[in-house]
Structures are given as structure tokens and as C-alpha cells.
Amino acid sequence: MSRHTTDPRSTAVVGLQWGDEGKGKIVDLLAGEHDVVVRYNGGANAGHSVVVGGERFALHLMPSGVLSPGVRSVIANGVVLDPEQLFTEIEALESRGVKLGPLFVSDRAHVVMPYHKAEDQVREAILSGGIGGASIGTTGRGIGPAYAEKVQRGAAVRVGDLQRPDVLAARVRTAIEMKRHLFEAHAASVPRESWDADAIVEQAASWGARLSPSIADTRRLLRDAIDAGERVLFEGANATLLDIDHGTFPFVTSSAPSVLGIGTGTGLPPRSIGRVVGIAKAYQTRVGAGPMPTELLDATGDAIREKGREFGTTTGRPRRCGWLDLVALRYAVEINDVDEIALMLLDVLAGLDELKLCTAYRVDGVETDVFDPDASALAQAEPVYTTLEGFAEDVTQARSTDDLPA
Numbered sequence: 001m002s003r004h005t006t007d008p009r010s011t012a013v014v015g016l017q018w019g020d021e022g023k024g025k026i027v028d029l030l031a032g033e034h035d036v037v038v039r040y041n042g043g044a045n046a047g048h049s050v051v052v053g054g055e056r057f058a059l060h061l062m063p064s065g066v067l068s069p070g071v072r073s074v075i076a077n078g079v080v081l082d083p084e085q086l087f088t089e090i091e092a093l094e095s096r097g098v099k100l101g102p103l104f105v106s107d108r109a110h111v112v113m114p115y116h117k118a119e120d121q122v123r124e125a126i127l128s129g130g131i132g133g134a135s136i137g138t139t140g141r142g143i144g145p146a147y148a149e150k151v152q153r154g155a156a157v158r159v160g161d162l163q164r165p166d167v168l169a170a171r172v173r174t175a176i177e178m179k180r181h182l183f184e185a186h187a188a189s190v191p192r193e194s195w196d197a198d199a200i201v202e203q204a205a206s207w208g209a210r211l212s213p214s215i216a217d218t219r220r221l222l223r224d225a226i227d228a229g230e231r232v233l234f235e236g237a238n239a240t241l242l243d244i245d246h247g248t249f250p251f252v253t254s255s256a257p258s259v260l261g262i263g264t265g266t267g268l269p270p271r272s273i274g275r276v277v278g279i280a281k282a283y284q285t286r287v288g289a290g291p292m293p294t295e296l297l298d299a300t301g302d303a304i305r306e307k308g309r310e311f312g313t314t315t316g317r318p319r320r321c322g323w324l325d326l327v328a329l330r331y332a333v334e335i336n337d338v339d340e341i342a343l344m345l346l347d348v349l350a351g352l353d354e355l356k357l358c359t360a361y362r363v364d365g366v367e368t369d370v371f372d373p374d375a376s377a378l379a380q381a382e383p384v385y386t387t388l389e390g391f392a393e394d395v396t397q398a399r400s401t402d403d404l405p406a
């Protein structure tokens with residue numbers, strides 16, 4: 001039976017902007033009302049800050065539910081798993097005395113291999129090398145190359161393959177052969193150990209042995225949980241505007257971070273989702289490259305960055321900051337069919353004389369409220385603002401909308 005059945009539905013928590021909206025905090029808050037918390041997309045490119053014993057702690061791969069007693073955590077098939085990163089997080093949490101709940105990892109999740117991280121970096125270097133492309137500003141965690149390997153099929157390693165020595169060796173050797181020319185041409189920037197087949201096969205087999213107690217058919221596990229009336233929390237990583245299909249392509253990540261990714265990323269049908277909670281900040285941020293119509297390249301942008309501690313959890317990069325973009329937000333609400341929005345970090349805006357809200361774009365002199373996510377199209381959009389008077393009050397203690405300044 002489900003716990004706390006005031007709302008019997010399963011819940012999706014998804015980012016409505018370009019990431020870093022504060023999803024971890026809301027997942028942490030809601031996890032206790034659920035039986036299972038599942039990551040369905042992305043990998044260690046996510047950075048979910050949670051507070052452990054008064055200390056801020058970043059989880060990149062672990063579902064934030066592992067901190068809630070009695071909750072089962074699942075890394076489902078749609079995730080690309082970096083085993084070393086997972087072990088690092090487990091050890092870091094345990095060394096802080098956190099008692100971790102049960103963790104299940106899909107045998108069908110794809111494994112991020114050392115050569116994927118190397119390839120991520122080489123590709124970024126080539127893209128920024130003046131041939132004509134533009135680097136994406138990835139997190140360098142091997143996300144794109146690992147998903148590409150999956151889509152190309154023949155040389156991909158899934159978690160279940162870590163326990164099949166012959167399959168594992170064949171896949172690793174094939175993958176490295178496919179990348180040989182690239183790595184040889186960029187030998188100076190590619191560490192030899194990231195494409196040393198024998199060493200990688202051995203290391204990967206040891207990952208398989210260590211993961212063994214957690215490896216499961218997570219589709220079945222989730223199906224059974226839902227059939228038993230349990231509540232599942234789908235923890236989105238990355239965010240809607242970074243979606244591979246519906247985001248600001250090509251400046252996106254390689255998975256489907258919105259609710260649209262939950263079906264393929266878990267094996268559950270879309271109707272399993274129930275409630276959708278969208279997370280948005282009271283302003284806009286973006287890390288990495290790509291168009292951002294409301295970006296502030298001035299002192300106000302700097303003030304938001306400092307006050308909001310807008311520096312990447314995964315890479316430490318300063319985040320680009322700007323005014324809340326309601327055109328983009330409405331698009332993300334539509335994509336996810338959001339039931340509720342958690343508006344985060346309103347307190348960061350306290351003390352600014354005036355606040356701007358982008359309510360439309362001007363494209364070629366014509367005002368529009370259509371969000372065309374294609375990066376080339378979005379780069380043409382100039383924001384049209386509504387200006388509001390600022391507020392000075394500290395809103396961190398507000399507990400209802402009545403406590404908030406008008």
C-alpha cells in the first residue's frame with residue numbers, strides 16, 4: 001500500500017528552463033510522500049543540490065530520493081550511467097553518515113565509458129576550432145557520445161553487459177576501433193588510458209561486479225510498484241529547454257528531460273505519470289552556449305549571479321543570468337502539461353529597483369508570443385518587457401501568498 005495517500009498519483013518533477021531550477025530541493029521535499037524515486041534521463045551532467053546534515057551536497061547521478069528513509073531509488077534505462085561517479089557519490093554520502101535506502105540500476109541503462117568523456121572533449125574542441133561550428137559548452141561528462149553510442153548500437157555497453165565478459169570485451173574493442181582516427185588525430189589532448197581497451201574491459205568488469213546487487217529489471221519493478229498502488233516520483237534531470245528534440249537545438253543535451261522522456265526512459269506508459277510539477281526560477285539562467293533572449297550582461301545580471309550563487313554545481317562555471325522569460329516558460333508548461341509550478345529563488349530578486357518580465361518577443365520588428373526553440377530562430381528574438389516595481393522585503397520566511405509583496 002502507498003504511504004501518505006492524500007494524493008494517490010505518481011508525480012513528475014521537471015525543469016522548465018535551461019536547468020538548475022532547484023529540482024533537487026523539490027524532489028527532496030516530495031520524496032517522503034512517495035515509495036520510489038526514479039531518474040529516467042541524462043547522467044552525471046545533472047547537479048542537484050541537497051542539504052545533508054546542514055551541509056550542501058551535490059548529487060549528479062544518485063536520485064535525490066536516496067536521502068529519504070524508506071524510499072527506493074531507481075536509475076532507469078533512459079539514464080547514461082557513469083559507474084565511477086555513482087560510487088563516488090555513494091561513498092561521499094556514507095562518509096557523512098547518511099544511511100542510504102535501496103538503489104536499483106536498470107540492466108538496460110547505457111554505460112558512460114572513459115572514451116566517451118574523451119570524445120566529448122575532443123568534439124567540443126573541434127566545434128570551437130573555427131571550422132564553422134560552435135561548441136555547445138557541454139559538461140564534459142561524456143553524455144552526448146554515450147547516447148550516440150546507444151543510437152548507433154553495435155558498440156554500446158549496457159549495465160547488463162558489464163556482467164557478460166565476452167560481450168563487454170567485443171563492444172569496448174569495437175567502440176575504440178570506431179574512434180581510433182579521432183583519438184590518434186587528437187592524441188595530445190586524449191589521455192591514453194581513456195582508450196586502452198584491455199584496461200577498460202578489466203575496469204568495466206569490476207564495475208559490473210560492484211553494481212551486481214543493484215542491477216535489476218527496473219521496468220518490471222516500477223510496473224509492479226504502480227500496480228500495487230505505490231507512488232512513484234519521476235525525477236527529471238537537465239530541463240525542458242535542453243531537450244534533444246524540443247529544446248534550443250543544437251545547444252541542448254542528448255536526452256528528453258521533460259515528461260516526454262519518462263515513457264521511453266522507464267518503460268512505463270505515459271498514463272502512469274499523474275501529477276506534473278514544473279520547476280522554474282523567478283529569473284532565467286543558462287550554462288554553456290546558446291541563445292537566451294533575456295540575458296543580462298550588466299550589473300543587474302552580476303547581482304543576480306552573486307546573490308543566487310549561480311555557479312555550476314557540475315562544472316563550477318558562472319551561469320548566464322537574465323529576466324524571467326514567460327514566452328519560454330509557457331512553451332515549457334505546454335510541453336509538460338504542468339499542473340503546478342514551483343517558483344524558486346524569488347528571494348534573490350529582493351532589493352532590485354525594478355523587475356522585468358519578458359511577455360513577448362520581437363522578431364523582424366513584429367511582436368509574437370510564439371516560442372520557436374530552434375537556436376538560429378531564437379537568436380533573432382528580442383525580448384519585450386513589462387516592468388514591475390521591485391520589492392525589498394525578505395521573502396524567505398513567507399509561508400503563503402499573503403506573506404509576499406504585491
Ligand code: IMO
Pocket residue numbers: 015018019020021045046047048136137138139140141142143144236237238239242251252253254287288289
Ligand atoms: P540540472 O539537472 C544546467 C547543459 C550544459 C550544456 C548542454 C549540453 O543541474 O538542471 P551535456 O553535458 O548535457 O551534453 O551539455 O546542456 N546542461 C545543463 N545545464 N543544468 C543541467 O542539469 C544541465 N545538463 C546539461 O551546460 O550547455
Ligand code: MG
Pocket residue numbers: 019020045046047048312313314
Ligand atoms: Mg546543473
